Amino acid sequence: MLERISQIVDEVKAAVVAATTSAELEELRIKWLGRKAELPNILRGVKDLDPSERGPAGKAANEARVELEGAIDTKMASFAGAELELRLVEDAVDITLPGHPQQFPGGLHLLTQTMREIEDVFLGLGYGIAEGPEVELVAYNFDALNHAPHHPARSPSDTFYVGDSVLLRTHTSPVQVRTMLVTPPPLYVIVPGRVYRRDDDATHTPQFHQIEGLAVDEGISLADLKGTLLAFAKAIFGDEREIRLRPHFFPFTEPSVEVDVSCFACNQGVADGDRCGLCKGTAWIEILGAGMVDPNVFASVSGEQPAYDPGKVQGFAFGLGIERIAMLKHSVPDLRLLYDNDIRFLEQFA
Amino acid sequence: MKVPLSLLLEFCDPGLSAEEISSVLALSGTEVERVTRLGVEDSSNFVVGVVLTADQHPDADRLKVCTVDVGAPEPATIVCGAPNVGAGQTVAVALPGAVMPVGMMIKKAKLRGVESSGMICAEDELGLGKGHQGILVLAETAGPAGRALGEVLPLDETVLELEITPNRPDCLGVYGVARELHAATGAELKSAPWENDLGSAGALDGIKVSVQDSEQCRIFTARIYEGLSAAVTPPAIAAHLTAAGMRPISPVVDITNYVMLVVGEPLHVFDLDKIDGDLTVRAAAAGETVATLDGESRDLVEGETIIADAGGPTSIAGVMGGARSEVGPDTTRVLLEAATWHGPSINQTSARLGLRSEASGRFEKGLAPVFASRGQAFASQLFGEIYGVAPAAGTVVVGAVGEAHTIKLSHAKVNSLMGSELTAERITGPLERLGFTVSVDGDVFSVEVPLDRLDVARDVDLIEEIARIDGLEKLGATLPTSSTGGGRLTRQQKIRRQVQDALVSSGCFEAAGWSFCAPGLSDRLRLASDDSRRNAITLVNPMSSEESVLRTTLLGSLLDSAARNAARGAAVIRLFETGPVYLPSEDGLSDEPQRFGAVLCGPSTRPDWRNASPSTVDVHAAIGVIGQVLDSLHCEWRIVPVAEPEPFLHPGRSGVIEIAGRPAGWVGDLHPLVSTEWGLDGGVAFEVDLNAVISASPEVLHYSPVSAHPMVGQDLAVVVDAAVSAAELIEIAEEVGSPELESVSVFDIYRGKQLGENSVSVGLRFAFRADDRTLTEEEATAVRQRILEALQDRKGAQSRG
């Protein structure tokens, strides 16, 4: 009996080793371990044996059954893994095909992106964002901003008029005035928006976008303006940038400056051995106008907001063109591209 | 303004190169637009020549053989191809050995068999400009033959083209620029050319001048020069004028131009013998005319300032002289006028007549009255130098040069406004170099302003002078120390950004549209004659009629952009814009409500390898985009059919967008006539009021409990009359299905013959769930039945099983 059990174990183990598919293994299981197979029969017959034989025979038969089941299961598991792999390989697809469903691409206009980028710089510096009407009073657009009664910018050849005292704002600066009339200092705001001038040529469109900045507080200085614009220039054009201030003239600031940023396309005006086309070899690029708020501007609002007494507060203001910044930064050669809305242009900046 | 560098250096020479001087000027406030090098590298072998003969070349039609006196014992034979060469001309000659600006050296050479010993030069060949119509013919007075050409032409010159800001008319003369250079560098400033005045004050015999409006003419001065005879403009002056872009004409005209170049004051000269009686500066009367120097007869506009004599207008003040009193070769007595005119009036008159000149351009800037007396003084020196005459005794002066005023300047204010720590020396130094007179009293400076600095009236004006001359590069860069803590977007700004972002995520590109549009847009959009959107704000002075009104809808420029893209072959067009429209308001200004809108054309989903030909966008594609935007902002919204559809939309495929129960926009297929008008293939559009979104979007989102119990899903298909909308069915289901109904959606719409002409089958998918227990299938079925019964009762729905 014990001999037969040992025989069965050897025979089945050899057959398991020889088996090459899970189906063969399944056959072996039925043949040797199924209900009618020899080993289960032996186990069932143990109770009929002589009591002295029952112990050893039962133990051996049971151990044999456990051993064989284990051998078949192990082998079966190895087959299952391999066969699954095989099936998965057959299920392969071309993963170089595009995803599905394909989303339509979309994107913000370069002007909006540039505007947001600049807004975010000043939000970080603690500025709020003020907005105001585009159809504006002459009083706010020119008078309150210290433009002389005959200032050429007032001329109908330069400025769009809607009526005698109403125009399309030529800068976002009137929002300065509107903001100061309702908000006492300290005041830190930027004013983005559309503005209009009667120009239409290669470098001007009659409609364009500006961001104006205004900081009014006790002791605000020209050095503060310089530091603020330096922070701005580094944020927009890169940490290596420097700025320089050149004295200039604007009616609503005194002193007034134009601000250049160091060219980011060349080294000292030379790019690839040639004169740099971006800065015309000067190593500097003009980006904006600025200055200390003229006392006359404070005076124009201090009737209603006495806190803007020029003896008490000082301030700086700056104004820059979004189109210019966007074109400089993103190498856009022609202003018209920004208003053409060609999808092939728009998707380049999506 | 063109400034010959050599002239500038005569007054202040800091020993710097042209580039360095440009940089110094730019960083102290005088922008240098261009630095131009004139002339040749080496001016030796360039001489003045006189053409003695000019005969046809025997073997070449286009060449002439000239004999030219070049100051040598024998005339030179020069072959010349210029059509304008002729005997008697005074010309510029490059002799053998001369090196032309292009680098070519002139040699003796045979031209078609005739030996030529030099070249008669054109303007461009001498590096003086672009003129190449023929040879440069010099004034006879440029001679004699053989004189070095560099003495009469700027052959070795650099020209700085300066942009003088409108506040600095004192820099409209070279001496003013020299003072700037002196102030910025500290290099010596030579004494002013007007300092030694040869003329005298007091009454002037022979002419009387009256000024009727002293606002138009702050000062009028005049001197008389008599006994003028033939004279020659000194070559150096001629060369400087040429370099500054003014052609030498005659000594008397050259004097006026040279004074203008150096001092900044334009002068006018009358032939005294042609003035009829006394002069009056007055406003022109209606219908008056004047014959001007250029030979035209000009109609004057009433009120324009003129100078008149007994014979009527004789000159348009500050703009152009009159022909009647023009100086000519026979003139022996002149009246020299130096006046200060009202800038804006000069601007208006010169613009009206199209007569912008160096002179009117200066007057427009508002010159200081003191310029007039300076101009007279320098002119007197030049008359003496050129004609050898002194001015007749006396000077007409109507008006005054004004009185110097003094400004108090606090030392602390300077440093507070600049953010600097300047010493007293660094404050007084720049001011004194600029011509201010400074006295110090403790912490306060008393600063007397020169008469030509009309722009300096307040302490801040002085601080600007200090800052720019001390040097802005020395200024520190600091940040304001305090802040309002206001560094955040307003709710409106935040939501506008979110709307833009949602439109981008739904696959749209943002367009930048024009605020202007054509009045005809309303017709193209088929707006009714009483449509309020026809009531647009009109510009008084548009660039063109196509841009003459402000938009009342975003649709126009979106359609224009879509049309351009379609014409260029774009298959997918999905453009949006956010921005204001401009609606007339009662106060004469405008309401500028912010909108967002889009135009979509092409496939409704992106074609790919699974679905190469998706259906074309329709109103539901647009609603999908709107839904993505409004849902992302948690707005309550729906689309409702409308009795009077928008005229530019398909009447059966359009609707009103309601946000929080109020109409807030429109959506629909474009009307086929509108699509055709813009050359589009179909297309859908929408426009929504951004403010409606802002007020409907919850400021803060609050948690609502989520049930831990499982959901039971069930479907129901009902057949209803086609006039019943899906929204109505859903509304009933939501009402009746409460509280177990968690959500309901339409999963199928079917129309077919077996349903009958006017019926539609609507498949509804319910999600049932209880908050407090596991809902059984039977309970769910009961709710479904409740909904079905309500649909049957209220809408005549039949279950499709």
Ligand SMILES: [Zn+2]
């Ligand atoms: Zn560069």
